Amino acid sequence: MNHKIERTSIARAVGLIGLAAAASALPAVAAVPVTDAMIANDQNTPNDVLTVGMGFSGQRFSTSTQINSDTVVDLVPAWSFSMGGEKQRGQETQALVHDGKIFITGSYSRLWALDQKTGAKLWSYEHRLPEGIVPCCDVVNRGAALYDNLVIFGTLDAKLVALDQTTGKVVWTETIADFKGGYSYTAAPLIVKGKLITGVSGGEFGVVGRVEARDAKTGKMVWTRPTVEGHMGYLNGKENGVSGKTNATWPGDLWKTGGAATWLGCTYGADTNQIYCGTGNPAPWNAFTRPGDNLYSTSTVAINADTGKIEWSYQGTPNDHWDFDGVNEFISFDMKKDGKTVKAGAKADRNGFFYVLNRTDGKLLSASPFVTKQTWASGVDLKTGRPIESNNRPGNPGSGEKGSAVFAAPSFLGGKNWMPMAYSGQTGLFYVPANEWGMDIWNEPITYKKGAAYLGAGFTIKPLYDDYIGALRAMDPATGKVVWEYKNPAPLWGGVMTTAGNLVFTGTPEGFLKAFDAKTGKELWKFQTGSGVVGQPTTWEMDGEQYIGVASGWGGAVPLWGGEVAKKVKDISQGGSFWVFKLHKSGKATVAQN
Amino acid sequence: MNEVAGRAAQRVARMIGAAACLLSGFAALAAERPVDPLNSPGWSTIHGRYFKDQTVVFDERVKVMAPSAAENPLDVPVQIDADGLADVEQVLVVADLNPIQKILSYEPTRALPSLSFRFKVEQSTPIRAAMRTKDGVWHVGGVWLSAAGGGCTTPSHGSADPLWQTHLNEVSGRLWPKADSNTQRLRLRVVHPMDTGLASGIPAFYIDRLVISDAQGEQIARLNTYEPISENPVLSFDLKGSGPVRITGGDIQGNKIAAEIRP
Numbered sequence: 001m002n003h004k005i006e007r008t009s010i011a012r013a014v015g016l017i018g019l020a021a022a023a024s025a026l027p028a029v030a031a032v033p034v035t036d037a038m039i040a041n042d043q044n045t046p047n048d049v050l051t052v053g054m055g056f057s058g059q060r061f062s063t064s065t066q067i068n069s070d071t072v073v074d075l076v077p078a079w080s081f082s083m084g085g086e087k088q089r090g091q092e093t094q095a096l097v098h099d100g101k102i103f104i105t106g107s108y109s110r111l112w113a114l115d116q117k118t119g120a121k122l123w124s125y126e127h128r129l130p131e132g133i134v135p136c137c138d139v140v141n142r143g144a145a146l147y148d149n150l151v152i153f154g155t156l157d158a159k160l161v162a163l164d165q166t167t168g169k170v171v172w173t174e175t176i177a178d179f180k181g182g183y184s185y186t187a188a189p190l191i192v193k194g195k196l197i198t199g200v201s202g203g204e205f206g207v208v209g210r211v212e213a214r215d216a217k218t219g220k221m222v223w224t225r226p227t228v229e230g231h232m233g234y235l236n237g238k239e240n241g242v243s244g245k246t247n248a249t250w251p252g253d254l255w256k257t258g259g260a261a262t263w264l265g266c267t268y269g270a271d272t273n274q275i276y277c278g279t280g281n282p283a284p285w286n287a288f289t290r291p292g293d294n295l296y297s298t299s300t301v302a303i304n305a306d307t308g309k310i311e312w313s314y315q316g317t318p319n320d321h322w323d324f325d326g327v328n329e330f331i332s333f334d335m336k337k338d339g340k341t342v343k344a345g346a347k348a349d350r351n352g353f354f355y356v357l358n359r360t361d362g363k364l365l366s367a368s369p370f371v372t373k374q375t376w377a378s379g380v381d382l383k384t385g386r387p388i389e390s391n392n393r394p395g396n397p398g399s400g401e402k403g404s405a406v407f408a409a410p411s412f413l414g415g416k417n418w419m420p421m422a423y424s425g426q427t428g429l430f431y432v433p434a435n436e437w438g439m440d441i442w443n444e445p446i447t448y449k450k451g452a453a454y455l456g457a458g459f460t461i462k463p464l465y466d467d468y469i470g471a472l473r474a475m476d477p478a479t480g481k482v483v484w485e486y487k488n489p490a491p492l493w494g495g496v497m498t499t500a501g502n503l504v505f506t507g508t509p510e511g512f513l514k515a516f517d518a519k520t521g522k523e524l525w526k527f528q529t530g531s532g533v534v535g536q537p538t539t540w541e542m543d544g545e546q547y548i549g550v551a552s553g554w555g556g557a558v559p560l561w562g563g564e565v566a567k568k569v570k571d572i573s574q575g576g577s578f579w580v581f582k583l584h585k586s587g588k589a590t591v592a593q594n
Numbered sequence: 595m596n597e598v599a600g601r602a603a604q605r606v607a608r609m610i611g612a613a614a615c616l617l618s619g620f621a622a623l624a625a626e627r628p629v630d631p632l633n634s635p636g637w638s639t640i641h642g643r644y645f646k647d648q649t650v651v652f653d654e655r656v657k658v659m660a661p662s663a664a665e666n667p668l669d670v671p672v673q674i675d676a677d678g679l680a681d682v683e684q685v686l687v688v689a690d691l692n693p694i695q696k697i698l699s700y701e702p703t704r705a706l707p708s709l710s711f712r713f714k715v716e717q718s719t720p721i722r723a724a725m726r727t728k729d730g731v732w733h734v735g736g737v738w739l740s741a742a743g744g745g746c747t748t749p750s751h752g753s754a755d756p757l758w759q760t761h762l763n764e765v766s767g768r769l770w771p772k773a774d775s776n777t778q779r780l781r782l783r784v785v786h787p788m789d790t791g792l793a794s795g796i797p798a799f800y801i802d803r804l805v806i807s808d809a810q811g812e813q814i815a816r817l818n819t820y821e822p823i824s825e826n827p828v829l830s831f832d833l834k835g836s837g838p839v840r841i842t843g844g845d846i847q848g849n850k851i852a853a854e855i856r857p
Binding site (some may be wrong): 130131161162165171172275 | 723789795
């Protein structure tokens with residue numbers, strides 16, 4: 001409301017009524033600013049959730065214990081928010097909670113601010129998307145970032161939008177890349193020391209992966225670091241060295257459209273000052289076109305947060321031939337082994353190996369399968385860090401139409417895909433949302449065309465077992481052994497969270513949010529949300545009560561790549577809502593007063 | 595709330611009635627809603643929303659020129675003018691019966707109170723220009739526009755025409771100096787889909803501000819536009835003085851507009 005009502009003396013005469021009318025139009029009180037110190041301490045402050053991943057290292061571990069393996073049976077819904085519209089697609093967000101507000105993102109580049117007490121909508125932002133966007137695998141968004149008075153998220157047309165937390169007005173917007181070149185953006189940004197860290201999506205379209213750091217308050221670029229060898233990095237507008245060495249692991253010009261998209265974002269090691277980013281498949285899929293390791297595809301890359309230079313990298317699948325895109329999150333943790341504490345980090349790769357690395361230098365400590373079948377490699381050589389391949393590459397099409405097909409497992413959707421695992425320092429276990437499936441894959445000739453799919457491969461996908469695809473597995477990083485598992489009929493596609501209450505939470509495509517005993521894997525609680533859960537659960541405390549929040553809304557890449565898997569998922573209802581739970585308290589019914 | 599405020603205003607009007615009788619001119623009209631010469635069912639709402647507790651007079655000097663019937667409800671040309679009205683500080687243009695009534699707000703800092711634009715009409719409605727002069731009085735003029743309707747809930751052309759995706763916020767324009775009056779006419783077009791948010795599945799997305807300034811960066815005029823302005827807005831202004839002008843502004847999603855136009 002812009003109109004001015006205090007023009008005449010009459011306004012003063014109607015003082016009382018004027019006050020009442022003005023109360024709803026009072027200038028909104030500025031939000032409590034989110035500081036670097038608050039973000040750095042996020043994992044220790046149960047009253048807020050300032051980061052996707054629940055802390056720099058992305059452990060998704062909460063110290064809250066009110067909801068625990070004894071009380072979880074009394075977990076009931078507190079409220080639910082509908083994301084509305086007709087745009088009911090995959091909802092992969094994680095909620096952020098700060099200063100009385102909950103921030104969630106949704107399909108088609110939407111963002112909402114909700115009242116933390118009532119779940120009522122405070123404001124919403126719907127990004128006007130051009131018709132020509134090319135997200136490869138559903139129109140999802142995986143969450144926002146908070147800094148100062150801003151809530152910042154990325155859009156499917158590869159833009160960043162920073163909004164005022166209180167008013168929902170756009171404060172700044174920046175273009176990451178040209179969406180017509182196949183770029184998009186779906187990850188949650190990371191804030192590191194005032195800088196907004198983002199990657200790019202578009203690995204199926206021959207984009208060039210990179211990590212960028214901007215001033216979070218203004219959007220101004222600080223540094224950019226390409227994740228394909230041969231490309232120049234920049235720091236404060238000046239050249240900052242080529243990534244790797246041009247043509248060392250890429251032939252000819254292929255590196256110019258080399259993929260390695262950083263589409264899942266990054267985590268941060270506060271003690272190493274390194275930003276850990278997973279990188280996707282090299283482009284095109286047909287590996288015969290690009291002999292060499294194709295750095296830094298299918299890797300974890302450690303980038304110095306200040307200089308924007310790569311300090312180490314570890315590649316899971318050199319010269320990837322199966323779309324074993326290695327974007328999976330790298331989670332820092334302190335590993336106790338043989339009486340010593342090791343500064344470690346772990347990653348459950350799409351290729352089926354659970355890697356434990358030394359996070360200071362990237363040295364491989366162990367690589368253990370977290371799926372039951374890996375046709376492509378029999379193990380990893382701990383000395384060289386390279387996989388021991390088992391002659392499972394699809395045939396070279398040469399100039400023919402189609403090369404010979406092979407059966408390979410895991411499938412291109414991975415032993416684990418985007419959905420983040422969790423780590424509990426209390427149990428010492430990682431909780432990995434895995435899937436058991438394989439594929440027939442073959443090569444086709446391919447040339448690059450801007451904005452078009454750049455694969456050079458054909459594929460089908462099939463479950464390995466009749467009774468389940470999804471498997472939530474508790475892995476001991478010190479031994480590489482699976483301690484317990486929960487099998488799910490449909491593929492798991494949602495994030496995992498663990499708490500000091502001896503609980504592990506995750507969602508299922510069948511629509512349940514489930515809670516498990518963190519030590520034994522016993523299923524303790526479930527709730528039907530009405531649509532498939534592919535979101536990331538989180539938890540916070542308010543007024544002495546612990547809350548659990550998760551987005552429900554079926555989608556993601558699975559429904560787009562049906563094959564034999566479709567049987568397990570084709571009857572799932574679409575939806576789009578955010579559910580919040582707390583422990584039931586008996587006594588007088590309370591009715592919200594607003 | 596309008597009703598409550600309206601009653602309050604009436605009560606106050608009664609309270610000060612005696613005093614007001616002693617005064618001449620507009621003061622007596624201050625709290626009252628003048629009778630609408632267009633006899634529009636929407637006038638009480640418009641008055642309550644934009645002119646409550648302010649002095650409003652219908653003034654024939656404020657002219658709104660529009661076709662009597664909208665040939666294209668997505669693109670109705672309108673021209674407003676107020677020859678002979680001095681010291682206009684703010685211009686507000688509204689369409690009573692549109693789902694979003696406010697079309698634009700204009701501050702002709704160093705410009706004439708005249709403006710041309712195109713807008714989307716949902717159904718037959720009055721279009722009104724209200725001009726606030728230095729003394730705080732709103733001078734209102736208007737006309738009825740008859741329309742078959744649908745202009746605000748139909749998807750903008752933008753959803754079919756991909757021009758905006760590659761040329762968003764690009765400005766083209768021209769200046770015509772008028773030596774006899776030491777003014778110049780500025781006409782410009784900005785590429786923008788101007789989505790109202792009322793078409794299913796397309797969020798609101800529109801230019802909300804344009805500032806015209808001179809070569810020294812001093813403001814000549816400021817325009818706030820709203821959802822009803824037509825796709826790819828075409829706007830004309832009569833600016834005082836001469837020389838190149840700078841256009842700055844943006845839309846509600848943070849995309850900026852910046853251009854310079856030379857005579």
